[in-house]
Amino acid sequence: MAFLKIARLGHPVLRMKANPLSKEELARDGTQRLIDDMVQTMREARGVGLAATQVHELKRLFVMEVKTANPRYPEREELELTIVANPEIKTHSEETEEDWEGCLSIPDMRGVVPRYASLVLSGLDRKGNPLEIEASGFHARVIQHELDHLDGVVFLDRMSDLSTLTHLQEFEDFWLEGGE
Ligand code: NI
16 A cells, blocks of 8 residues: 555645546556555545545545544544545535534645535445445535545635634644634
8 A cells, every 4th residue: 555645735636626437447456556545645644534636536536534533633523434436415404514624635724614514425335336325513524525625626615704714733722722
């Protein structure tokens, strides 16, 4: 397995739209290796999700995993490793909620982003089997964040108020206390 180079804000690939994967393409060794490398890269970077576009691959594919031991998100509920190809939001709540987000492509920053509170996601697992995921809260937030990456959208674009944009150190100094 390999640690992949993560594109940072400003790299044009982060603004490109990824292409759907055929079942044949998904089954290919190269794609399966990419999935393994994305999982390893996400874990080493201590992310909770990683989209293929972030590692310079224009494929509609993302991975996500939340471990309670993740120091970047210490208070989040655990989420088992999930790999989704061709993700699509089937339904979502009308209700939105605001919470903090960060991104491995926008290092050292946090901002408050409104997202749908809950949703149902469909797609394919790494074997090409249909997948349906019901998610709410932080889980639904990660899904929306990663799906956005596949359409060339980053969390900054979703912020309704840029005044919450903060560096990580200042986040810890001024915003974390009394937050959730
Ligand atoms: Ni991101």
